[in-house]
Amino acid sequence: MFTKVSRFIGEVKGELRKANWPWESDPKIKGIKKYKELVDSTVVVLIATILLAGFVTFWDFFLTQVVFFLTKLGG
Numbered sequence: 001m002f003t004k005v006s007r008f009i010g011e012v013k014g015e016l017r018k019a020n021w022p023w024e025s026d027p028k029i030k031g032i033k034k035y036k037e038l039v040d041s042t043v044v045v046l047i048a049t050i051l052l053a054g055f056v057t058f059w060d061f062f063l064t065q066v067v068f069f070l071t072k073l074g075g
Contacts, residue, residue, distance in 0.1 A: 022038040032039065
């Protein structure tokens with residue numbers, strides 16, 4: 001049991017070393033510049049989320065008004 005857990009942890013560490021992390025590995029780069037890719041990706045996700053929320057809100061409002069109009073028209 002212990003050997004399986006130990007081997008699993010070793011494999012996880014090996015895979016994590018292969019991963020491409022969203023920050024610079026160069027120790028000379030300091031501060032926010034080190035996390036430029038991470039910050040840029042976060043900004044893109046936030047903008048996309050805001051645009052999608054606006055799109056969904058617009059269509060929800062529009063379709064609500066259409067249904068309201070149609071129900072008033074029929075009744």
